[in-house]
Amino acid sequence: MTTEIPLDRPRPHTTTLPATPKGAATCRRLARRQLTIWGLNSTHTEPFYSALLVVAELAANAITHGRVPGRGFELHLSLTTTARRGTTLRIEISDPRGDRLPVLPTVHLPNAQSGRGLTLIDALADRWGTIPRSPNSxxxxxxLDLTAPAAPDAA
Structure with missing residues (x-):
């Protein structure tokens, strides 16, 4: 079943936040609000909750591993529709630590209290990666793919 995104061309949403636990909490609230405005909570419930978890993990990583005193991190959300992928939600978190790239762990210690965020992101997202930003960010x-690509017309 394919569901249409309720807004014709929703504008991307970008916010800069402090690299603190409060900033990460605000990031989660802003993402929830924006995804709700776009109607994803009623039309794409599974991707909605997956997206919120991805935002939470990326924000936590930004304040834990990407923090530079006095500099914040940035949340960017966008929806795009292409013939190849259908409708896609893109979540981006930018931080000022370009020297600390995320690495998907290969081993998980059973009693570890951290280290599973990227594994969750890898499981929930259809694709993920990093982009270097200048300077040293x-x-x-x-x-997350929300709808399947349009089927080619049978002629």
Missing amino acids: KTVWAE
């Missing part, structure tokens, strides 16, 4: 992005 990075963006970690994740994409």
